[in-house]
Amino acid sequence: MLSYDIGIDLGTASILVYIKGKGIVLKEPSVVAFDRDTNEIKEIGEEARKMIGRTPGNIVAIRPLRQGVISDYDITEKMLKYFIKKAMGKKTLRKPRISVCIPSGATEVEKKAVEDATYQAGAREVSIIEEPVAAAIGAGIDISKACGNMIVDIGGGTSDVAVISLGGTVVSTSVKIAGDDFDEAIVRYMRKKHNLLIGERTAEEIKIAIGSAYPRPEMTTMDVRGRNLVTGLPKTMTVTSDEMMDALKEPAMHIVEAVHNVLERTPPELAADVYERGIVMTGGGSLLRGLDELIEEKTGINTMVAEDAMTVVATGTGKFIEFIHDKKKDEYK
């Protein structure tokens, strides 16, 4: 019978769906637009995102997940249902097995809420996986061994740092400093240093184009348009990658501190494994230029960014189903 194994990366910013044998089939913003008067859902995902700031008063666009955890249960359930249906298409005969990943800091109550919502959304079997474990599987690390691996997963709203071994998290921390904070730091820098007001979208563009956390061999520049706070008029000015390094220093160092904090609490044997095997970075935020070099310099541990850093969590979540089934088979042997 036609059935699917599905992995869902339930992110604050976006939802990714992985189907075994097909790869990533869906990537959409985790946004829902609904009518406040009738409680009726108007749009979900990309269409809902387009409605932000453009809706009449009674229609509101919300992100039902905050820091990767359900803040509005009913809406999350409907959103999950919608994405699962959209990802699977029409030809399914049997309910899918679904694994969903949640941040390592989530509570039991939050875990249960995600699990219930997924069952309600039409799953035959649900497994909940912690984000760093999913990231490790997605990055191709064999997590079934008694060997320490460090994952630094930097998303939009949260960064998870974890040492995992034998399929579970041994030590971890979750900090609310990630990709979006880099954007905010750039907005603040431009206002303070240049009296230029820029939006967060522009800040993100600057970050991706010339942002850096570590000195580059050559300086790059970018023309930035904003509003001069003194005259109130539009203004274009050139910013350099060196300036952006200055702007991003503080949030980047927060992430380094989180890595230090986890290393300090890691049992010696596992710490030795991490020193030997290196640190693997995942998530969109890890794509900031030089962040790997900064972590490497400050910890003395070889650090690399995983291939397809933005999709490894979703891929790993999907592959987790095979992992737990293999594990169950081993237990019955």
Ligand SMILES: Nc1ncnc2c1ncn2[C@@H]1O[C@H](COP(=O)(O)OP(=O)(O)OP(=O)(O)O)[C@@H](O)[C@H]1O
């Ligand atoms: N090339 C790039 N350089 C720097 N940052 C990038 C790049 N591409 C994407 N990002 C940043 O990655 C972040 C989004 O990452 P991701 O999609 O992994 O987050 P998420 O999983 O939705 O969030 P969370 O894990 O917090 O729930 C955004 O802040 C975005 O600006």
